Amino acid sequence: MAHTIVSDVCEGVADCVDACPVACIDQGDGKNSKGTDYFWINFDNCIDCGICLQVCPLEGAILAEERSDLQKRR
Numbered sequence: 001m002a003h004t005i006v007s008d009v010c011e012g013v014a015d016c017v018d019a020c021p022v023a024c025i026d027q028g029d030g031k032n033s034k035g036t037d038y039f040w041i042n043f044d045n046c047i048d049c050g051i052c053l054q055v056c057p058l059e060g061a062i063l064a065e066e067r068s069d070l071q072k073r074r
């Protein structure tokens with residue numbers, strides 16, 4: 001299992017990127033439906049530590065489950 005960044009909730013703050021111990025969070029191409037930058041988690045490398053969820057300032061942007069239907073990968 002992995003954590004998920006909900007692409008259309010994320011606002012691209014990027015606190016999660018530097019906090020991730022395995023560097024598995026990358027920026028998505030273009031903008032999300034809110035017109036902001038967004039990031040995505042590589043499900044294959046995520047170790048489910050939950051640190052990204054603790055540092056993200058945006059309620060609901062990160063989920064502690066793997067939801068490919070809510071996360072754009074690029």
Ligand code: SF4
Pocket residue numbers: 005009010011012013014015016017038039055056057058061062
């Ligand atoms: S998931 Fe949260 S901390 Fe990570 S880029 Fe999006 S808003 Fe920022």
Ligand code: SF4
Pocket residue numbers: 002003019020021022023024025041045046047048049050051052053
């Ligand atoms: S749960 Fe941990 S390993 Fe997975 S994306 Fe978040 S910080 Fe990175």
